[in-house]
Amino acid sequence: MDYIPNIVFALLLTAGIGFFIRNIKKLSRNIKLGKDVDVSDNKSVRWKNMAKIALGQTKMVVRPIPGILHIIVYLGFIIINIEVLEIIIDGVFGTHRIFAPLGRGYNFLIGSFEILALLVIVAIAMFWLRRNIIKIKRFLKPEMEGWPKKDGNMILYIELVLMFLFLTMNGADYQLQQLHAEHYTVAGAFPVSQFIAQFFDGMAVSTLILIERTCWWLHIIGILCFLNYLYYSKHLHILLAFPNTYYGNLKPKGQFRNLEAVTKEVKLMMDPSVDPFAAAAEDAPIPEKFGASDVMDLSWVQLLNAYTCTECGRCTSECPANQTGKMLSPRKIMMDTRDRLEEVGKNIDSNKGTFVTDGKQLLDSYITKEELWACTSCNACVEACPVSIDPLSIIMDMRQYLVMEQSAAPSDLNNMMGNIENNGAPWPFNQMDRLNWKTES
Amino acid sequence: MGNELKVPTMAELFAAGQQPEVLFWVGCAGSFDDRAKKITKAFVKILNKAGVSFAVLGTEESCTGDPAKRAGNEFLFQMQAVTNIEVMNGYGIKKVVTACPHCFNTLKNEYPGLGGNYDVMHHTQFLTKLVEEGKITLEGGSYKGKRITYHDPCYLGRANNVYEAPRDLIRKLDAELVEMKSCKQRGLCCGAGGAQMFKEPEKGDKDVNVERTEQALEKKPEIIATACPFCNTMMTDGVKSKEKETSIAVVDIAELIATAENL
Numbered sequence: 001m002d003y004i005p006n007i008v009f010a011l012l013l014t015a016g017i018g019f020f021i022r023n024i025k026k027l028s029r030n031i032k033l034g035k036d037v038d039v040s041d042n043k044s045v046r047w048k049n050m051a052k053i054a055l056g057q058t059k060m061v062v063r064p065i066p067g068i069l070h071i072i073v074y075l076g077f078i079i080i081n082i083e084v085l086e087i088i089i090d091g092v093f094g095t096h097r098i099f100a101p102l103g104r105g106y107n108f109l110i111g112s113f114e115i116l117a118l119l120v121i122v123a124i125a126m127f128w129l130r131r132n133i134i135k136i137k138r139f140l141k142p143e144m145e146g147w148p149k150k151d152g153n154m155i156l157y158i159e160l161v162l163m164f165l166f167l168t169m170n171g172a173d174y175q176l177q178q179l180h181a182e183h184y185t186v187a188g189a190f191p192v193s194q195f196i197a198q199f200f201d202g203m204a205v206s207t208l209i210l211i212e213r214t215c216w217w218l219h220i221i222g223i224l225c226f227l228n229y230l231y232y233s234k235h236l237h238i239l240l241a242f243p244n245t246y247y248g249n250l251k252p253k254g255q256f257r258n259l260e261a262v263t264k265e266v267k268l269m270m271d272p273s274v275d276p277f278a279a280a281a282e283d284a285p286i287p288e289k290f291g292a293s294d295v296m297d298l299s300w301v302q303l304l305n306a307y308t309c310t311e312c313g314r315c316t317s318e319c320p321a322n323q324t325g326k327m328l329s330p331r332k333i334m335m336d337t338r339d340r341l342e343e344v345g346k347n348i349d350s351n352k353g354t355f356v357t358d359g360k361q362l363l364d365s366y367i368t369k370e371e372l373w374a375c376t377s378c379n380a381c382v383e384a385c386p387v388s389i390d391p392l393s394i395i396m397d398m399r400q401y402l403v404m405e406q407s408a409a410p411s412d413l414n415n416m417m418g419n420i421e422n423n424g425a426p427w428p429f430n431q432m433d434r435l436n437w438k439t440e441s
Numbered sequence: 442m443g444n445e446l447k448v449p450t451m452a453e454l455f456a457a458g459q460q461p462e463v464l465f466w467v468g469c470a471g472s473f474d475d476r477a478k479k480i481t482k483a484f485v486k487i488l489n490k491a492g493v494s495f496a497v498l499g500t501e502e503s504c505t506g507d508p509a510k511r512a513g514n515e516f517l518f519q520m521q522a523v524t525n526i527e528v529m530n531g532y533g534i535k536k537v538v539t540a541c542p543h544c545f546n547t548l549k550n551e552y553p554g555l556g557g558n559y560d561v562m563h564h565t566q567f568l569t570k571l572v573e574e575g576k577i578t579l580e581g582g583s584y585k586g587k588r589i590t591y592h593d594p595c596y597l598g599r600a601n602n603v604y605e606a607p608r609d610l611i612r613k614l615d616a617e618l619v620e621m622k623s624c625k626q627r628g629l630c631c632g633a634g635g636a637q638m639f640k641e642p643e644k645g646d647k648d649v650n651v652e653r654t655e656q657a658l659e660k661k662p663e664i665i666a667t668a669c670p671f672c673n674t675m676m677t678d679g680v681k682s683k684e685k686e687t688s689i690a691v692v693d694i695a696e697l698i699a700t701a702e703n704l
Contacts (some may be wrong), residue, residue, distance in 0.1 A: 002597040020638060035692075050524070051541055062627075073614035118526050134518055146579050149514050167657040180669035182503070194587060197503070249663065251550070252546075252549075252550050252601050252602070253600045253601075253602075254550055254595075254596050254599075254600025254601050255546070255550035255551060255636045256510060256511075256551065258515070258519065258551060258554045258555060259451065259515045259519075262515045262516055263514070263519060263554075263555065266516070266519040266520055266523055267523075270523055278553075284484070290515065311523075318627065318699070319540055320629055320646070320649045320652070321643070321649070323629075323649075323652060324645045324646060324647040324648065324649050324651075324652050325646030325647060326642070326643045326645040326646075327643065328643070328646065351597075356571075365472065370644075373640070373643055374642070374643040375594075375635050376595070376630045376632060376633070376634040376635040376637050376649065377511050377634050377635030377636075378595040378599065378630035379599040379600055380595075380599065380628075381528075382599075382625055384627075384628070394512070397512065399511075399512065399513030400513040400514075400515055401513075403512060403513035404511055404513065404514065409512060409514070410640050410641075412639055413512045413636055413639060413640050414643060415639070416508060416512070416636065416640075417508075417512065417514055417517055419503045419507070420509055420517060420521065421517060421520075423503050424469075424503030424504050425473060425503075426469055426508050426638075427469065427473055427474075429473045431471075431500055431503065433472075433500075433502050434499055434502055435447060435448070435450070435472070435499040435500060436472075436477040437467075437472060437481055438446055438448045440478070
């Protein structure tokens with residue numbers, strides 16, 4: 001009978017982690033729906049970027065207030081996870097505070113977890129105020145209505161509950177230690193929860209044990225639930241920020257990819273030895289589609305970008321088009337890409353592993369032409385992203401589809417392109433007049 | 442004045458068996474836009490004064506393809522690029538300078554993949570080098586103490602991390618450089634990039650250039666300095682829409698220097 005809690009714990013842990021692995025596999029399958037792209041270069045620079053941007057949070061502090069609050073929550077969760085390790089060992093082996101023999105070191109650890117937990121609670125409260133009371137503009141854009149808003153608050157509530165459970169558990173434990181209850185060896189420092197312990201004065205040992213155990217169980221169950229909530233939430237960034245910053249673009253931001261398929265065609269056109277009237281070989285591959293109209297046309301890095309986005313909206317608040325009231329929001333581009341990718345993933349799941357056309361695509365069903373044409377390609381969104389997401393590359397790939405597959409550019413742009421083709425300038429001036437400025441006064 | 446400009450073409454030098462040190466890529470705006478032509482001339486005056494060995498392609502130059510690429514027409518871009526590269530490689534060009542950040546970005550970053558490898562400089566970088574080499578000495582006289590705010594062109598700043606060259610030049614003119622609310626990495630676009638220059642903006646509640654001009658006006662400058670012919674157009678229009686064109690000038694860095702040097 002004594003082993004029942006251990007068995008229950010082991011089962012819960014296995015189920016929690018098993019379900020999480022299942023989701024991660026699905027995530028990875030969906031990301032791999034994207035086109036292959038070679039990002040095996042410059043490994044040392046990539047590791048450095050990951051260390052600096054994801055681990056070191058360097059881009060978060062560009063906006064100091066949310067940046068510092070975020071670092072508190074981030075540090076809190078990373079460091080408090082050391083405690084989760086102890087909880088797991090205790091849970092599996094039926095021990096209590098297995099690391100207690102560390103002595104003063106243990107006191108320091110528990111003490112610092114508690115202080116961090118308190119700071120996390122303060123930071124979460126500030127985040128909640130910013131989203132719901134102060135109503136920071138970037139959290140109120142149209143794409144944030146409904147689930148994204150609920151999701152943002154839900155994460156804060158879960159974190160808040162976890163921190164309270166942790167501190168209440170410690171408070172009860174501390175009180176039990178004072179009462180010299182069996183199993184509750186005197187260990188740890190409780191700079192925060194000793195104040196919670198005051199509320200437990202006069203309670204019987206059995207009640208205190210009930211409180212301590214309840215909090216302990218709810219805390220670990222809460223963590224396992226949170227782990228599995230990630231896949232359904234914008235909060236996935238806590239994991240994906242790391243690979244995403246590793247695979248982030250290393251080239252100058254102004255350098256857009258030259259399409260290889262086009263290079264081949266252009267080279268053929270320019271080659272005088274090619275017979276323009278030759279029939280295509282029978283086994284010639286079907287020409288590649290130019291640009292992107294759906295998620296499968298994007299690269300897997302762009303799809304990883306979409307899952308990494310945590311909807312903070314820094315991109316959108318820096319976007320000149322968005323600032324001046326246009327429909328374009330780079331954050332929405334990322335959210336739409338992710339939502340469409342999820343839809344495609346579900347389609348594959350329910351059709352035995354193959355995608356069955358559903359009459360929808362990323363273009364038009366999610367992202368409108370009006371949004372795409374409002375972009376000035378200024379790279380403000382790319383610069384603003386704290387985790388190296390590149391919304392601009394998706395916009396450009398979709399413009400390529402519009403222009404090269406559908407000839408659907410705005411008429412002004414068709415005029416501009418016609419001019420370049422005919423007279424080598426975007427305006428209707430004769431190329432022979434290019435040097436006239438030299439002699440004009 | 443215009444007749445005094447020495448502007449050799451690559452063809453002329455080639456015929457004479459000469460090779461210039463650097464190609465001045467004028468660009469479409471610099472060749473055809475009335476306002477931008479003044480920037481072109483100002484830059485040439487400085488090149489002449491500094492005794493730089495340069496040439497232009499003249500009628501052999503053609504659009505780099507930048508607006509076509511940003512509009513999504515990769516075919517047209519690569520056709521332009523390959524044609525231009527053939528001309529430039531034919532002349533054995535090694536160094537290029539241009540006063541247009543869009544040409545700069547495309548030549549520097551997107552041409553190498555198509556066979557065009559050049560050492561490309563933006564004119565603000567080139568001018569900084571001329572100052573460092575002592576080929577031009579800036580005497581700020583006419584700009585001493587003037588409040589100048591500098592608008593970062595996206596394709597020079599964020600796209601290529603050139604923030605300091607233009608600012609150094611303004612400081613060397615003894616002017617008072619004031620920064621706008623959004624500057625450098627967070628500089629706000631003028632609204633022309635990504636082929637927007639050639640189309641009507643999408644529906645919104647304001648034009649991007651007006652928003653940017655308002656940021657500039659907050660700083661009460663006497664001059665808004667730019668380093669891009671398209672930014673110049675957009676900011677000039679913005680200043681006009683605020684009816685400030687008589688008190689605030691929108692000027693390219695090359696023009697600031699040419700004027701300071703009484704060229």
